Amino acid sequence: MRYVKPLRLFQDMIKANVSKRERFLGLDVGDKYVGLAVSDPENKIATPLSVLLRKKFSIDLMAEDFNNLISEFSLAGLIVGCPFDRQRLSPDGVQVKVFIDDLCKTGKLQGVKYTYWNECFTSKNVDLLLKPLTLHPVEMKTMLDKFAAVGILQGYLDYVNRNGLNLDVEDHARKS
Incomplete structure (x- = not known):
């Protein structure tokens, strides 16, 4: 796996594959679970x-799961939620970095690009939305993790789309 800056990841995807757009996978890494969200083929909606x-002894299995998802959804990269406080890594962010480092060490995700995206308050926002629902605690936690991953990925997609990076696709296609 290789880290790239957020805008660079999107630009690399555009340059690499103009005719068939790839998608992104959003990750909300927690102590026990990793919530996943996927973008649509146009990279507009998560x-x-x-x-x-998430279990430490099964990191190799998780790497295989990610490989399967990369193939199934034609993923261009991973958008990993990481809490920052004034552009500094928070204590909770350390566990996210350790998780990504462990995935890298498996050697099973060669060539996969990833970037970090600020996830501050994504889980709290989802929790407020789900609070009125009467759900079993396990179901509530599962939904919280999945929708936190949606918040992370949607924040990234909104940012890259708002900055006009999709225009590069049309310009690149005309030049080809």
């Missing part, structure tokens, strides 16, 4: 996907 159980 939708909830699933939740992976």
Whole structure:
């Protein structure tokens, strides 16, 4: 796996594949679960996907799961939620970085690009939306993690689309 800056990840995807757009996978990494969201083929809208159980002894299995998702959804990269406080890594962010480092060490995700995106308050926002619902605690946690991943990925997609980066696709296609 290779880290790239957020805008660079999107620009690389555009340059690499003009005719068939790839998608992005959003990750909300927690102590016990990793919430997943996937973008649509146009990279405009994030939708909830699933939740992976996070266990230290199964990092190789998780890497295989990510490889399967990369193939299934034609993913260009991972958008990993990481809490920042005034552009500094928070204590909770350390566990996110350790998780990504562990995935990298498996060697099973060669060539996969990822970037970090500020996830501050995504879980709290989803929690406020879900609070009025009467759900089983496990179901509530699963929905919270998936929709937090949606918030992370949608924030990234809104940012890159708002900055006119999609115009590069049309310009690049005309030049080809």
